[in-house]
Amino acid sequence: MxxxxxxxxxxxxxxxxxxxxxxxxxxxxxxxxxxxxxxxxxxxxxxxxxxxxxxxxxxxxxxxxxDRRPQIIISEIGIFDRMAYKEMVNWELVNDAYRVDVHGQRIICIVLDERAIPLLKGNKNLKNISKAMGFQEVNLSLGHLKNRDQDKVEWLIGRLMHANPSERKTLMIDSTAKT
CATH class of the missing domain: 1.10.287 (Helix Hairpins)
Structure with a gap:
């Protein structure tokens, strides 16, 4: 089991x-x-x-x-942001992620595989404008989270997107133990 x-x-x-x-x-x-x-x-x-x-x-x-619903959910399977996705995006669909600071607001830009694009919410024109400004189709705004949560989300995304499935499980267990 x-x-x-x-x-x-x-x-x-x-x-x-x-x-x-x-x-x-x-x-x-x-x-x-x-x-x-x-x-x-x-x-x-x-x-x-x-x-x-x-x-x-x-x-x-x-x-x-x-509003006490979770804004961002991170698991060993993938990541879910209530503002950006219709459902959880699998880590295998995440190609890269990078941080951008805009007027003191931390934003994590997530580069997705083409297979993930249909999962996204939002206006196609706005996504094109976002890409033209140096962002991606998916941008996690962390400004509404606590500072320690911002650091943890950034750290977890950086580790989990490049880890293999067994390492992801260990990272999640270690992260939940520290919470």
């Missing part, structure tokens, strides 16, 4: 939602103060625009906090 499959789950960080709220709160407050008439810092139309734009951070932050 085969032992149960080891999987690692990575979730969105509630701290990111808190940062979003804290960064947008001053703009919401200033807009509210201006709209209510206590101040004339900016024109009313601009105050309403600021309130609508920065006010969107409240439902977005609530969604991040309340």
């Amino acid at each position: 085969n032992p149960p499959l080891k999987e690692l789950y990575f979730y969105k960080s509630p701290l990111q939602a808190l940062k979003l709220l804290l960064l947008s709160a001053p703009f919401i407050v200033v807009s509210l103060i201006d709209i209510t008439g206590y101040s004339d810092i900016m024109p009313k139309g601009l105050a309403w625009l600021g309130l609508c734009f920065f006010g969107l951070s409240i439902p977005l932050a609530l969604y991040i906090v309340l």
Whole structure:
């Protein structure tokens, strides 16, 4: 009998939602103060625009906090990112991966075999633009994860994509033991 499959789950960080709220709160407050008439810092139309734009951070932050589904799942079989794939992509379909930092946000670009392309979600034109900018069809944005989880995902992808199946099992067991 085969032992149960080891999987690692990575979730969105509630701290990111808190940062979003804290960064947008001053703009919401200033807009509210201006709209209510206590101040004339900016024109009313601009105050309403600021309130609508920065006010969107409240439902977005609530969604991040309340959505407890795993964002990224890594197993000895493959990798699944809820934002990029319809199903798990087998490690044999991953040709390479590299890291890109964009304005402090860590992104892992995954180069896939042509057989994996039908598994992908998304607009073909956006994928072409992404490739033209130096990215791939599949880009794992790690900015919404905790920093230690970002490091672990990057390390695991680098090791698992080049490992043979028996090594993958050992890497997953070692990684789950450290978690």
